[in-house]
Amino acid sequence: MNLLWVVLLPLIGTLVPLFTERFGRNICAFCVALLPAWSLILVLMYAPDIFNGQAIRQTIEWIPAIGLEVSFRLDGLSLLFLLLILGIGLLVILYARYYLSLKDSMSRFYVYLMLFMAAMVGIVTSNNLIQLWMFWELTSISSFLLISFWSHKSEARKGARMALTVTGAGGLALLAGLLLIGRIVGSYDLDTVLASSDIIHAHAAYPVALILVLLGAFTKSAQFPFHFWLPHAMAAPTPVSAYLHSATMVKAGIFLMARFYPVLAGTDLWFIIVSLTGLTTLLLGAYIALFKHDLKGLLAYSTISHLGLITLLLGLNSPLAAVAAIFHIINHATFKASLFMAAGIIDHESGSRDMRQLNGLWQYMPYTATLAIVAALAMAGVPLLNGFLSKEMFFAETLNQSVLGSLSWTIPLLAVIGAAFSVAYSLRFIHDVFFNGQPVDLPKTPQEPPRYVRIPVEILVALCLLVGIFPAFVVGDLLHIASFAVLDHTVPVHNLAIWHGLNLPLLMSFMAMVGGVILYYNRRHLFEFQSHFDTTDAKHIFERTIQSLVKAAESITNTLENGSLQRYVFTLLLCTLVMGGLPLIELTQNSGTRASIPLDGVTIVCALLMIFSAVATVIWHRRRFLALIFLSVVGLIVSLTFAKFSAPDLALTQLSVEIVTIILLLLALFFLPQSSLKESSNRRLSVDLLVAGLIGCVIGTLCYAMLTTPLNTMSDFFIANSKTGGGGTNVVNVILVDFRGFDTLGEIIVLGIAALGIFKLIANMRIAIPARDDKGRAWSNDPHPMMLEVVSQSLLPLALLVSAYIFLRGHNMPGGGFIAGLITSVAIIQQYIAHGVQWIKPRVTIDYQWIIASGILIATATGLGSWLFGQAFLSTWFDYFSLPWIGKFELASAMLFDLGVYLTVVGAVMLILANLGKLTTSERLDIQENN
Amino acid sequence: MLNIAITIAAVLMCLSLMLNLWRLFKGPSRPDRILALDTMYINSIALIILFGIFSRTTLYFEAALLIAMLGFVSTAAMCKYILRGDLIE
Amino acid sequence: MEFWVELVASILLVTGATFAFIGSLGLAKLPDFYTRLHGPTKATTLGMGCLLIASMILVTYWQGYLSVHELLITLFLLITAPVTAYMLAKTAMHHKLQILEKTTDKTLSKRAAERMTP
Amino acid sequence: MQTKPRFRFLPSPLHSLLLFTVWLLLNNTLAPGHLVLAAFFAITIPLLTSGMQDPHPRFHRPLLALRYVLRVLGDIVIANFEVAILVIRPSKHLNPAFVAIPLSITHDLPITLLASTVSLTPGTVSAEISEDNKWLYVHVLNLMDKDALITLIKQRYEKPLMEIFECSI
Amino acid sequence: MLHLPILPILLPMLAAALMLLPPLSQSITRQRLFAVTIMITLVIVSVWLLLTCHQQGTQLYVLGGWQPPFGIALVADRLSALMVLLTAILGLGAQLYACAGDDKEGMYFHPLFMFQMLGVNGAFLTGDIFNLFVFFEVLLIASYALLIHGGGKQKTKANVHYVILNLVGSSIFLFALGILYGTLGTLNIQDMAMKVVSLNEQQQALTKAGGLLLLVVFGLKAALLPLHFWLPKTYAATSAPVAALFAIMTKIGVYSILRVHMTIFGQDAGALAHMAIPWLWPLALLTIVMGTIGVLASPGLRLSIANLVVVSVGTLLLAVAIQRESATSAALYYMIHSTFITGALFLIADMITKQRGKAEDRYVIARPLQNPKILGIAFFIAALTVVGMPPFSGFVSKILILQAANSMRETLWVWPILLLISLVFLVALSRAGTTIFWRAAGDNTQGKPLAPLKCIAIALLLGASPVLVIFGGPITQYTQLTAAQLHSKAPLPNSKLPIKKAKEMPTGQSHNAN
């Protein structure tokens, strides 16, 4: 047998409703109940071992990296909680079967409920801190789903969200706390942790860990000041309230405190925080409960109050108080669950939960009323009922503490006052609902509910009575083993009996009773007194806080991310300036030891040309065509620079790219405004100028420092192996097609993709075509000047020949596929310019897209060819052949690769430029300039 | 002697380039500027040829050839732009 | 031998550069666009021709085989220069650029701009 | 007008010859391998581009054409000197003019050749051709005698071109 | 398979080219079938590669047979294999989703998608820094083109910003590469790591500038504050499958930071060791904060998710900045988790958007969804994962990072921030979810069935989350080994394919551009 199944069965149970709903509600509910029942039987089968003082463990390794194991442990405390969770859970399943209306999706409800049940079972059986936390969070999630079950109601959504937020926040704190404990102990194993109380107490991080864990517990258990979510969670269907808010979820926090009692309790810090929180919650809950007109609201605050009571008991650092706390856990679960169920029946049968409407229901549903009254009396702590017993233990323990030093006597007093209020609201529950005249404007005439829906209430009320009358017999052993687990195997002597003799606690009980009755009879004055206070609902505060958070976030985002690209680029440039500039400050001298090249006049003139043109581009940037002309001068000088410094291939490439770029820019400029007004303020211009200038200084300094430092590179390798290994004498070209052919492959792919992307951009583009130029002049009426046509036509074969020449010599001399491709493209584009699209259309039928694809394929296939010879991708091959008459010649696979490059370039450039031409239509319209 | 000739030629070409630049700045019309640019292209060819002679290499011949071919395309494109706006129609 | 080669080449170089310079000078100093057009389109052809022939001679001499590919550049320039001039003139007339006052038959440019008979 | 090429694989022999020569020029060689390559390109490129070529009038009298070319080259040299002097002299001596020259040739190619020649030779730039291909507008840098210029152009350049292309007489 | 390391690059390359040619180019159906086949193959290949790298150690693939550092080498170690697998699965999900109809909204979707895969895989696999640049450009240009898929003003506008910023970024990249080559004289990343130790003071300053400029570039791609501005609107504007695929894009920036600043400027880099870390710490924290504020401020779901991407980048880099092996391992786990989940979220958001009429994805009252159940479950799972709630992968990664922040200082910074953002996400996503799914007006009777392909795609990506938890043991083990590999400095392994016999360099005359 396997402990795992205790958790797994309810977990599997989440799937059951999905498959059984179609067979009707009864079968569905029955099947859903089967698995937890089975799980309960398993637990009961373990019970004898537990009662013998054993703890059962089971561990499976899971994620060691975070210390997460599948690890379960069953001890007395777990057993107690398992009985509550599974037992009351089964009752709730039965109750919900009749409670849910036909409109409600039963399967959904049961899925959530089973998920919740599994999570609770997981919490109480976890033997690993992380796993415990996992289940802890699962309860928050499933309770969110349950509370929001009627998601069409605004209060359900808001209540659920609030519960999730508060308990979720607590869960995060708990995680931190548990991780901290794990770090202190060095293990996340609960057994290990529970055995390390000394280490934990002594550790400097103990207070932090304690506070974090308590935050988790307090939020879950609705302790002040985190109590406000619980009343709003009453928007949930009543079975949910009966289960979550009486017996289980809110008890998870209590369980947590009990579980870690051995290692966290026993210090002054624990004492002060826990007991005072508990006390405050106890009083506050009890006080507010009295004023709630909503039946479930009253019960919710009552729950808060009772949870405060349990917390207070746990906080007292006395073993007997802990036993009392555990006892009250059981008692509260039974009477509160039955009260919620009774409230649900009343709501269901009368259509209202408002005690101002509900009156005199005794006449309509006497049987239910009896059950509810017994349970309410248990809540009030009337003798012979279970509530009395634990409350008396509580009173006894309040007398045994010294929380507030010499003011400690106030605690029993406050406890009595709290108890009195609890008696008062219990009285109100009984009197205001079942007696107190006749109902007021009820939507339905109340009547007794169906037989089966009462069964859970009956069982629970019976338990209240049984425990109340035969406490030792019914729960004595259970209480003992649970305390055994909490108190680290040393349970103090306690006596579960109705009668302990005439003593102070009994007197306190009596005073509470009397006080409660007095309070209730004077309730009108109290109500009036309370109405003077501004009762701001926590919900509104919560919602408003969230709202203002969102507002603040919005204003921050809108200020920073204002959608202005100029700002983004500016930020980028600032980063560049800082990152590039800071290291330069460390640079003590810019110039290195490398000998510099003497300056000559031609260089100076070219530099001047470049400088003037670059500056002119900037100055006249708003007169775009003019700027473009200056830009092309810069490009020309750049090519000349490459030629000057021994890079003929670069010069050729730069030149051809330059021309294609100019054509492209001209093509685009036609569709764009020809000039723009001054937009930037002078301040902005000068700031931009400053930043750009500074970056320019940084770049220039870096460049100068680099140029003057000697460098050892790997280039000798290329020069040494270009001919012998790559079969070419133009080292640059051999690098491109061989040593670093992969770069080139990537580069032509970039070109190809750009072309495809551009084609994609052009498709369906609706752009207005200017009917006149920027000065308002009509366009010339001669679209294809004759001379240009004739000369362009005759230049085409020549250009193709030149490109073939450049292509073929590329491997050994400056040139290559890329430049050849550009020349071919320019030659074809020239035909487009001279003749127009209409003329070309019938003459060039090939799809440029195919050329791109085949170019890439040829280049790739060349690379793949080497696989046949057991070589890596792109390994080249070349050899020299000799034919009679023609002589010796070389064949190299790199040429084929270069052919791929050539084709891709031609295809891409043509796809880009030729399609731009197709944008124009025959008519040209005047367009509205939008700026 | 050759070096002197090259120097003289280079000086003249530099002066030409500066004159072209001057016309480029002065304008006043767009055709003027295009014409200046075109002349600049051609003067660059001269500069490259001189550089080739000076360095005794033919490696830069293609660059000159390319300027001759492509400079024309660029000038024609700019003129077409002024005339029709749309280069390819 | 070397002297004569150098001499011829030097003369050609200086001549070529001078013509190119004069072309640019004309571009800079002539009074209106149409007159400026004459400078570069013509002067450069001869200027470039001389430079290229000088290059041909020198390369042939240095490398020991006939180097004639420079002719190709000349060929390109000869083919393209008139078209460039034509396109530029067309643009100028289209933009109705100011024509020097003393130009004879100024009005013809308007007819020309519309490609009509005079 | 030539509508169909005489040889399927050699649509324009003259073009092919030009390409053949240019290839050898480019490579500065007469090596057998390059001759083969030159022939290859001379055949393939015109085939590839034949779709992109408008039909042109048939070319005749190659010798006359050669003479024409040489004459133009000579004129270019002279033109350059003349223009050089005009440029250097103060511009008040200039006497610019627009001149319309009536054309006798009709086809695009010969007209283009004529216009190019005019642009390349003494002090004249072809500025425009009328839409009906009947007038060539010329800008003259320094006009002496309008009629003399028209006659010169028609006699010295247009006539040989007409003969070379054997058109419309 | 000797050529295994290059297959993740070659497969999409060939596929993309073939899809541009007939017969594939003519029919979208054929393209879909072909593309999905290729993607599945890619997943298989990636798994194979990962297993190979895991069992046999780092794989070196020397392109062209040239011994590194002279030739370009692909280096498939645990990290790159992991990233490639991640990309493949994410890609498959996005592609399946697109095949349900989004691919028809513009041209060339499938070829471009393949090109994008090629670029991403190349960036992950290459061991050469310039080649990295090339693949960056491949993936960027493909992303530019994909970004406008489907058309529309918003896309164009976002794309203009994205393209311009990235072009400036690419320029800076090249400046940085120039500096690095100009001082180190090599491009191979491993070789750079060797040479960086023996620099003189002047070269060190230069190299530092280069390295920091690379940080700017990668920070831009990764959307590190203050370079994150472009991301939210771009991701929110683009079409769903593309946005899903983009979940990997920021990770490439992070990956590159890992490569450059752990391999080259790692602990053995002498004076330049860890030079990025002082910057990374505050910036990563600020990124998280800004992203979180963005999540809170987002008026719609897609923008929220885009801001989540920003946060995930910050979180990742925070873990990277901790510089401990356990932290790097945590970062890697987080990377896997966040990639899948943001991918899935974008797809879910798209389905939601398309069912809400004019309200689109905004958090306003709108007509009810047609398929609230499936979408609700999907969104719920995704939200839980993002918030870091069990039982989904978010909590594992959160705990991993929390545990890795070991020192006092780290704990004080990392814990509050990570826990608080979880809370903010909880608030924001519960608001989002309740509004979208529950605040409905009117009815939406035309309940169309969901496209099965879309559901499969979402299930695939979302399913990764539980898988990451269930197999958390082996996966974290793998990330730990990966982190160990990253932190140790191992020489390149030998190539399995023949290396060309290179001519010896003239001894003693090493090229000196002096």
Add this chain to the structure above:
Amino acid sequence: MEVIYAFCVGLLAACGFFLVLRGRTFIVVMGLTLLSYAVNLFLFASGRLTLNGAAVLGQSAQYSDPLPQALVLTAIVIGFAMTAFLVILAMRSRADQGNDHVDGQIPVRPVSPSLLDKRNG
């Protein structure tokens, strides 16, 4: 020589960056083009400057570093592809949004009187 080279690179970069900071797409494109010139020259400079040393075997006595040249070639091509895309994107942006501002809308700011004068005059 190195001084003037570095100066030009810095100047081109500064001009490029300045134009990239402007608000209209076409101007940004021109800025990026200038920037790419600076980048290419910078990358080229990483192999140091060499006169008469083209890396063509048998053509020079001492060779310049060929590797940066190959890198610059790749960078030029990629730069071209990127510029082309951006240019067309700029057109698309104009077509879609009716203006050529990088943000898709003209920022609203009070027009100063002097600007109005200029516009009218």
